[in-house]
Amino acid sequence: xxxxxxxxxxxxxxxxxxxxxxxxxxxxxxxxxxxxxxxxxxxxxxxxxxxxxxxxxxxxxxxxxxxxxxxxxxxxxxxxxxxxxxxxxxxxxxxxxxxxxxxxxxxxxxxxxxxxxxxxxxxxxxxxxxxxxxxxxxxxxxxxxxxxxxxxxxxxx
Amino acid sequence: xxxxxxxxxxxxxxxxxxxxxxxxxxxxxxxxxxxxxxxxxxxxxxxxxxxxxxxxxxxxxxxxxxxxxxxxxxxxxxxxxxxxxxxxxxxxxxxxxxxxxxxxxxxxxxxxxxxxxxxxxxxxxxxxxxxxxxxxxxxxxxxxxxxxxxxxxxxxx
DNA sequence: CGATATAGTTAGGCTGCCTGTCTAATATAG
DNA sequence: CTATATTAGACAGGCAGCCTAACTATATCG
Numbered sequence: 001x002x003x004x005x006x007x008x009x010x011x012x013x014x015x016x017x018x019x020x021x022x023x024x025x026x027x028x029x030x031x032x033x034x035x036x037x038x039x040x041x042x043x044x045x046x047x048x049x050x051x052x053x054x055x056x057x058x059x060x061x062x063x064x065x066x067x068x069x070x071x072x073x074x075x076x077x078x079x080x081x082x083x084x085x086x087x088x089x090x091x092x093x094x095x096x097x098x099x100x101x102x103x104x105x106x107x108x109x110x111x112x113x114x115x116x117x118x119x120x121x122x123x124x125x126x127x128x129x130x131x132x133x134x135x136x137x138x139x140x141x142x143x144x145x146x147x148x149x150x151x152x153x154x155x156x157x
Numbered sequence: 158x159x160x161x162x163x164x165x166x167x168x169x170x171x172x173x174x175x176x177x178x179x180x181x182x183x184x185x186x187x188x189x190x191x192x193x194x195x196x197x198x199x200x201x202x203x204x205x206x207x208x209x210x211x212x213x214x215x216x217x218x219x220x221x222x223x224x225x226x227x228x229x230x231x232x233x234x235x236x237x238x239x240x241x242x243x244x245x246x247x248x249x250x251x252x253x254x255x256x257x258x259x260x261x262x263x264x265x266x267x268x269x270x271x272x273x274x275x276x277x278x279x280x281x282x283x284x285x286x287x288x289x290x291x292x293x294x295x296x297x298x299x300x301x302x303x304x305x306x307x308x309x310x311x312x313x314x
Numbered sequence: 315c316g317a318t319a320t321a322g323t324t325a326g327g328c329t330g331c332c333t334g335t336c337t338a339a340t341a342t343a344g
Numbered sequence: 345c346t347a348t349a350t351t352a353g354a355c356a357g358g359c360a361g362c363c364t365a366a367c368t369a370t371a372t373c374g
Binding site: 010011012013014016017018019020021023024025026027028030116119120122123126127131132134135136138139140141142143145146147148 | 167168169170171173174175176177178180181182183184185187273276277279280283284288289291292293295296297298299300302303304305
Binding site for chain 2: 329330331332333337338339340
Protein backbone atom coordinates (compact mmCIF):
# COMPACT_ATOMS: atom_id res chain seq x y z
CA UNK A 1 0.00 0.00 0.00
CA UNK A 2 2.63 2.44 1.04
CA UNK A 3 4.45 4.11 -1.79
CA UNK A 4 7.21 5.57 0.29
CA UNK A 5 10.28 3.39 0.14
CA UNK A 6 11.95 5.16 3.00
CA UNK A 7 10.43 6.71 6.07
CA UNK A 8 12.51 9.35 7.77
CA UNK A 9 13.35 7.99 11.20
CA UNK A 10 10.43 9.19 13.27
CA UNK A 11 11.35 10.64 16.58
CA UNK A 12 11.07 7.85 19.15
CA UNK A 13 7.79 7.97 20.97
CA UNK A 14 9.60 8.00 24.27
CA UNK A 15 11.15 11.35 23.43
CA UNK A 16 7.87 12.88 22.40
CA UNK A 17 6.16 11.57 25.51
CA UNK A 18 8.94 13.02 27.63
CA UNK A 19 8.38 16.40 26.04
CA UNK A 20 4.66 16.28 26.59
CA UNK A 21 5.18 15.22 30.16
CA UNK A 22 7.53 18.08 30.80
CA UNK A 23 5.22 20.54 29.07
CA UNK A 24 2.27 19.45 31.20
CA UNK A 25 4.31 19.53 34.39
CA UNK A 26 5.74 22.95 33.68
CA UNK A 27 2.32 24.20 32.79
CA UNK A 28 0.96 23.04 36.14
CA UNK A 29 3.87 24.70 37.94
CA UNK A 30 3.26 27.92 36.09
CA UNK A 31 -0.42 27.79 36.94
CA UNK A 32 0.32 27.11 40.61
CA UNK A 33 2.61 30.09 40.77
CA UNK A 34 0.13 32.25 38.94
CA UNK A 35 -2.59 31.17 41.34
CA UNK A 36 -0.54 32.30 44.31
CA UNK A 37 0.99 28.97 45.28
CA UNK A 38 4.56 29.29 44.10
CA UNK A 39 5.75 26.85 46.76
CA UNK A 40 3.71 23.99 45.37
CA UNK A 41 5.85 21.67 43.30
CA UNK A 42 5.12 18.65 41.17
CA UNK A 43 6.07 16.29 43.98
CA UNK A 44 3.32 17.69 46.14
CA UNK A 45 0.81 16.15 43.85
CA UNK A 46 1.55 12.92 45.69
CA UNK A 47 -0.13 14.59 48.63
CA UNK A 48 -3.02 16.16 46.76
CA UNK A 49 -3.75 12.86 45.08
CA UNK A 50 -3.70 10.87 48.31
CA UNK A 51 -5.25 13.28 50.79
CA UNK A 52 -9.05 13.29 50.77
CA UNK A 53 -10.90 16.33 52.04
CA UNK A 54 -11.66 14.64 55.34
CA UNK A 55 -7.96 14.06 56.05
CA UNK A 56 -5.79 10.98 56.27
CA UNK A 57 -2.80 9.50 58.00
CA UNK A 58 0.68 9.76 56.65
CA UNK A 59 1.05 6.00 56.27
CA UNK A 60 -2.19 5.73 54.39
CA UNK A 61 -1.16 8.56 52.10
CA UNK A 62 2.24 6.99 51.52
CA UNK A 63 0.66 3.66 50.66
CA UNK A 64 -1.80 5.35 48.34
CA UNK A 65 0.95 7.33 46.62
CA UNK A 66 3.33 4.39 46.43
CA UNK A 67 6.16 6.02 48.31
CA UNK A 68 7.64 5.45 51.76
CA UNK A 69 6.23 6.91 54.96
CA UNK A 70 9.42 8.86 55.38
CA UNK A 71 9.15 10.50 52.00
CA UNK A 72 5.49 11.29 52.49
CA UNK A 73 6.21 12.66 55.95
CA UNK A 74 8.75 15.02 54.50
CA UNK A 75 6.48 16.25 51.76
CA UNK A 76 3.69 16.74 54.26
CA UNK A 77 6.04 18.71 56.51
CA UNK A 78 6.86 20.96 53.58
CA UNK A 79 3.22 21.57 52.88
CA UNK A 80 2.55 22.23 56.55
CA UNK A 81 5.28 24.84 56.57
CA UNK A 82 3.68 26.39 53.51
CA UNK A 83 0.30 26.46 55.18
CA UNK A 84 -1.31 24.01 52.79
CA UNK A 85 -2.01 21.22 55.26
CA UNK A 86 -2.45 20.93 59.00
CA UNK A 87 -1.10 18.06 61.11
CA UNK A 88 -3.04 17.07 64.21
CA UNK A 89 -2.76 14.13 66.56
CA UNK A 90 -5.27 11.43 65.76
CA UNK A 91 -7.65 11.37 68.73
CA UNK A 92 -8.38 7.70 68.12
CA UNK A 93 -4.77 6.52 67.97
CA UNK A 94 -1.95 7.94 70.02
CA UNK A 95 0.65 6.93 67.46
CA UNK A 96 -0.99 8.51 64.51
CA UNK A 97 -1.28 11.99 63.08
CA UNK A 98 -4.05 13.29 60.94
CA UNK A 99 -3.17 15.37 57.93
CA UNK A 100 -5.82 17.66 56.57
CA UNK A 101 -6.10 20.69 54.35
CA UNK A 102 -6.03 24.21 55.63
CA UNK A 103 -8.34 26.77 54.08
CA UNK A 104 -5.47 27.79 51.89
CA UNK A 105 -4.83 24.18 51.02
CA UNK A 106 -8.39 23.67 49.93
CA UNK A 107 -8.13 26.73 47.77
CA UNK A 108 -4.93 25.33 46.28
CA UNK A 109 -6.55 21.99 45.48
CA UNK A 110 -9.46 23.79 43.94
CA UNK A 111 -7.26 26.00 41.78
CA UNK A 112 -5.26 22.98 40.71
CA UNK A 113 -8.35 21.07 39.68
CA UNK A 114 -9.63 24.16 37.97
CA UNK A 115 -6.47 24.45 35.96
CA UNK A 116 -6.57 20.80 35.00
CA UNK A 117 -10.13 21.29 33.83
CA UNK A 118 -9.07 24.37 31.89
CA UNK A 119 -6.28 22.50 30.20
CA UNK A 120 -8.58 19.66 29.29
CA UNK A 121 -11.05 22.14 27.88
CA UNK A 122 -8.33 23.93 25.99
CA UNK A 123 -7.06 20.68 24.54
CA UNK A 124 -10.57 19.63 23.68
CA UNK A 125 -11.02 22.82 21.74
CA UNK A 126 -7.66 22.64 20.03
CA UNK A 127 -7.68 18.96 19.18
CA UNK A 128 -11.39 18.42 19.15
CA UNK A 129 -13.23 16.37 21.72
CA UNK A 130 -13.08 13.21 19.72
CA UNK A 131 -9.38 13.46 19.05
CA UNK A 132 -8.67 14.21 22.70
CA UNK A 133 -10.62 11.11 23.60
CA UNK A 134 -8.70 9.19 20.98
CA UNK A 135 -5.45 10.47 22.45
CA UNK A 136 -6.43 9.18 25.85
CA UNK A 137 -7.41 5.86 24.35
CA UNK A 138 -4.16 5.57 22.42
CA UNK A 139 -2.10 6.33 25.49
CA UNK A 140 -3.98 3.67 27.37
CA UNK A 141 -3.28 1.19 24.63
CA UNK A 142 0.40 2.05 24.73
CA UNK A 143 0.50 1.31 28.42
CA UNK A 144 -1.27 -1.98 27.88
CA UNK A 145 1.09 -2.88 25.08
CA UNK A 146 4.09 -2.22 27.28
CA UNK A 147 2.72 -3.67 30.48
CA UNK A 148 5.35 -6.21 31.48
CA UNK A 149 2.95 -8.45 33.36
CA UNK A 150 -0.17 -9.17 31.36
CA UNK A 151 1.01 -12.46 30.06
CA UNK A 152 3.45 -12.48 32.88
CA UNK A 153 3.41 -13.47 36.52
CA UNK A 154 2.65 -10.56 38.83
CA UNK A 155 4.96 -12.02 41.43
CA UNK A 156 8.00 -10.88 39.53
CA UNK A 157 11.04 -11.27 41.67
CA UNK B 158 -26.16 16.50 20.89
CA UNK B 159 -24.65 14.52 23.67
CA UNK B 160 -27.05 12.24 25.42
CA UNK B 161 -24.96 11.77 28.49
CA UNK B 162 -25.85 14.38 31.05
CA UNK B 163 -22.84 13.66 33.15
CA UNK B 164 -19.41 12.56 32.08
CA UNK B 165 -17.39 10.71 34.67
CA UNK B 166 -14.37 12.86 35.43
CA UNK B 167 -11.84 11.63 32.92
CA UNK B 168 -8.44 10.94 34.33
CA UNK B 169 -6.35 14.06 33.79
CA UNK B 170 -4.15 13.75 30.77
CA UNK B 171 -1.12 14.61 32.84
CA UNK B 172 -1.59 11.46 34.89
CA UNK B 173 -1.97 9.27 31.84
CA UNK B 174 1.07 10.82 30.22
CA UNK B 175 3.06 10.25 33.39
CA UNK B 176 2.10 6.60 33.31
CA UNK B 177 3.07 6.22 29.69
CA UNK B 178 6.34 7.97 30.32
CA UNK B 179 7.14 5.67 33.21
CA UNK B 180 6.11 2.63 31.22
CA UNK B 181 8.38 3.57 28.33
CA UNK B 182 11.28 4.41 30.62
CA UNK B 183 10.94 1.20 32.59
CA UNK B 184 10.68 -0.74 29.38
CA UNK B 185 13.95 0.75 28.16
CA UNK B 186 15.61 -0.06 31.46
CA UNK B 187 14.38 -3.63 31.26
CA UNK B 188 15.64 -3.93 27.72
CA UNK B 189 19.03 -2.53 28.67
CA UNK B 190 19.36 -5.03 31.46
CA UNK B 191 18.20 -7.86 29.26
CA UNK B 192 20.73 -6.85 26.62
CA UNK B 193 23.55 -7.10 29.12
CA UNK B 194 23.80 -3.45 30.09
CA UNK B 195 22.27 -3.37 33.55
CA UNK B 196 24.37 -0.34 34.48
CA UNK B 197 22.82 1.86 31.85
CA UNK B 198 20.19 4.14 33.34
CA UNK B 199 17.72 6.57 31.86
CA UNK B 200 20.02 9.51 32.57
CA UNK B 201 22.68 8.05 30.37
CA UNK B 202 20.49 8.73 27.42
CA UNK B 203 21.74 12.31 27.70
CA UNK B 204 25.08 10.89 26.62
CA UNK B 205 23.81 8.57 23.92
CA UNK B 206 21.76 11.37 22.45
CA UNK B 207 24.63 13.84 22.41
CA UNK B 208 27.61 11.67 21.59
CA UNK B 209 28.07 11.01 17.88
CA UNK B 210 29.98 7.96 16.76
CA UNK B 211 33.07 10.03 16.02
CA UNK B 212 33.24 11.34 19.58
CA UNK B 213 32.73 14.73 21.16
CA UNK B 214 33.84 16.96 23.99
CA UNK B 215 32.11 17.09 27.31
CA UNK B 216 31.14 20.74 26.93
CA UNK B 217 29.66 20.13 23.53
CA UNK B 218 27.72 17.18 24.84
CA UNK B 219 26.50 19.17 27.81
CA UNK B 220 25.34 22.00 25.58
CA UNK B 221 23.63 19.54 23.26
CA UNK B 222 21.90 17.79 26.15
CA UNK B 223 20.97 21.01 27.89
CA UNK B 224 22.70 20.21 31.17
CA UNK B 225 25.80 21.61 32.84
CA UNK B 226 29.32 20.50 32.01
CA UNK B 227 29.67 19.22 35.53
CA UNK B 228 26.62 17.01 35.26
CA UNK B 229 27.67 15.71 31.88
CA UNK B 230 31.19 15.08 33.16
CA UNK B 231 29.79 12.98 35.95
CA UNK B 232 27.56 10.94 33.70
CA UNK B 233 30.45 10.40 31.31
CA UNK B 234 32.65 9.28 34.20
CA UNK B 235 29.99 6.73 35.13
CA UNK B 236 29.86 5.40 31.62
CA UNK B 237 33.63 5.27 31.44
CA UNK B 238 33.70 3.19 34.60
CA UNK B 239 31.12 0.89 33.02
CA UNK B 240 33.19 0.55 29.87
CA UNK B 241 30.68 2.25 27.63
CA UNK B 242 32.77 5.25 26.67
CA UNK B 243 36.43 6.10 26.54
CA UNK B 244 37.93 9.46 27.53
CA UNK B 245 41.06 10.58 25.73
CA UNK B 246 42.89 13.89 25.68
CA UNK B 247 42.01 15.98 22.67
CA UNK B 248 45.19 16.12 20.56
CA UNK B 249 44.14 19.46 19.12
CA UNK B 250 43.36 21.20 22.40
CA UNK B 251 45.24 20.63 25.61
CA UNK B 252 42.30 21.63 27.77
CA UNK B 253 39.83 19.31 26.20
CA UNK B 254 39.00 15.64 26.38
CA UNK B 255 37.42 13.56 23.73
CA UNK B 256 34.67 11.20 24.69
CA UNK B 257 34.00 8.29 22.40
CA UNK B 258 32.31 4.94 22.47
CA UNK B 259 34.07 1.74 23.32
CA UNK B 260 33.21 -1.39 21.39
CA UNK B 261 30.86 -2.28 24.17
CA UNK B 262 29.41 1.20 24.05
CA UNK B 263 28.69 0.92 20.36
CA UNK B 264 26.98 -2.38 20.99
CA UNK B 265 24.94 -0.72 23.73
CA UNK B 266 23.86 2.10 21.45
CA UNK B 267 22.95 -0.38 18.80
CA UNK B 268 20.91 -2.51 21.14
CA UNK B 269 19.17 0.57 22.45
CA UNK B 270 18.22 1.73 19.00
CA UNK B 271 17.16 -1.77 18.15
CA UNK B 272 14.85 -1.88 21.13
CA UNK B 273 13.36 1.50 20.27
CA UNK B 274 12.70 0.22 16.77
CA UNK B 275 11.17 -2.94 18.18
CA UNK B 276 8.87 -0.97 20.44
CA UNK B 277 7.80 1.26 17.58
CA UNK B 278 7.11 -1.79 15.48
CA UNK B 279 5.21 -3.42 18.30
CA UNK B 280 3.12 -0.32 18.83
CA UNK B 281 2.54 -0.02 15.12
CA UNK B 282 1.20 -3.54 15.07
CA UNK B 283 -0.91 -3.13 18.19
CA UNK B 284 -2.33 0.29 17.41
CA UNK B 285 -2.00 0.22 13.69
CA UNK B 286 0.40 2.36 11.75
CA UNK B 287 -2.08 5.12 11.16
CA UNK B 288 -3.14 5.34 14.76
CA UNK B 289 0.47 5.38 15.91
CA UNK B 290 1.10 8.24 13.53
CA UNK B 291 -2.00 9.95 14.83
CA UNK B 292 -0.75 9.48 18.40
CA UNK B 293 2.48 11.18 17.50
CA UNK B 294 0.61 13.99 15.82
CA UNK B 295 -1.73 14.45 18.77
CA UNK B 296 1.17 14.59 21.19
CA UNK B 297 2.82 17.21 19.04
CA UNK B 298 -0.37 19.24 19.04
CA UNK B 299 -0.56 19.00 22.81
CA UNK B 300 2.93 20.41 23.10
CA UNK B 301 2.06 23.21 20.73
CA UNK B 302 -1.10 23.94 22.66
CA UNK B 303 0.81 24.18 25.92
CA UNK B 304 3.85 25.98 24.60
CA UNK B 305 4.18 28.99 26.83
CA UNK B 306 4.33 32.11 24.80
CA UNK B 307 3.13 31.11 21.37
CA UNK B 308 -0.37 32.18 22.07
CA UNK B 309 -0.78 32.36 25.75
CA UNK B 310 -3.75 31.10 27.66
CA UNK B 311 -5.34 33.90 29.65
CA UNK B 312 -7.40 31.42 31.67
CA UNK B 313 -4.37 30.48 33.71
CA UNK B 314 -4.50 31.81 37.24
C1' DC C 315 1.12 -9.52 81.09
C1' DG C 316 4.26 -10.33 76.97
C1' DA C 317 4.79 -10.64 71.95
C1' DT C 318 3.92 -8.51 67.93
C1' DA C 319 2.21 -5.09 64.78
C1' DT C 320 1.69 -0.28 63.47
C1' DA C 321 2.56 5.11 63.16
C1' DG C 322 5.86 7.96 62.79
C1' DT C 323 10.85 9.73 63.57
C1' DT C 324 15.84 9.84 63.07
C1' DA C 325 19.93 8.96 60.60
C1' DG C 326 22.10 8.29 56.55
C1' DG C 327 22.60 7.06 51.51
C1' DC C 328 22.00 7.56 46.47
C1' DT C 329 20.85 9.90 42.07
C1' DG C 330 20.56 13.68 39.30
C1' DC C 331 20.77 17.82 38.83
C1' DC C 332 22.49 22.77 40.23
C1' DT C 333 25.88 27.11 41.42
C1' DG C 334 30.36 28.88 42.46
C1' DT C 335 35.01 28.78 42.09
C1' DC C 336 39.36 27.17 40.62
C1' DT C 337 43.18 25.35 37.18
C1' DA C 338 45.22 25.02 32.92
C1' DA C 339 45.29 25.88 28.23
C1' DT C 340 44.08 28.54 24.30
C1' DA C 341 42.86 32.66 21.70
C1' DT C 342 43.05 37.45 21.01
C1' DA C 343 44.24 42.36 21.50
C1' DG C 344 47.67 45.57 21.79
C1' DC D 345 55.33 38.88 22.62
C1' DT D 346 53.00 39.75 26.51
C1' DA D 347 48.33 40.81 28.94
C1' DT D 348 43.89 39.72 29.02
C1' DA D 349 39.98 37.31 27.96
C1' DT D 350 37.80 33.00 27.04
C1' DT D 351 37.29 28.18 27.23
C1' DA D 352 37.59 23.07 28.97
C1' DG D 353 37.15 20.76 32.62
C1' DA D 354 37.74 19.72 37.82
C1' DC D 355 36.62 20.39 42.64
C1' DA D 356 33.58 21.64 46.41
C1' DG D 357 29.28 21.94 48.03
C1' DG D 358 24.13 22.21 47.83
C1' DC D 359 19.24 20.78 47.05
C1' DA D 360 15.33 17.76 45.80
C1' DG D 361 13.32 13.55 45.94
C1' DC D 362 13.48 9.39 46.68
C1' DC D 363 15.37 5.11 49.39
C1' DT D 364 16.76 1.56 53.57
C1' DA D 365 17.69 0.64 58.40
C1' DA D 366 17.05 1.27 62.99
C1' DC D 367 14.54 3.36 66.56
C1' DT D 368 10.38 5.12 69.84
C1' DA D 369 5.85 5.09 71.28
C1' DT D 370 1.48 3.28 71.09
C1' DA D 371 -1.87 -0.37 70.23
C1' DT D 372 -3.55 -4.89 70.03
C1' DC D 373 -3.79 -9.85 70.46
C1' DG D 374 -3.38 -14.09 73.00
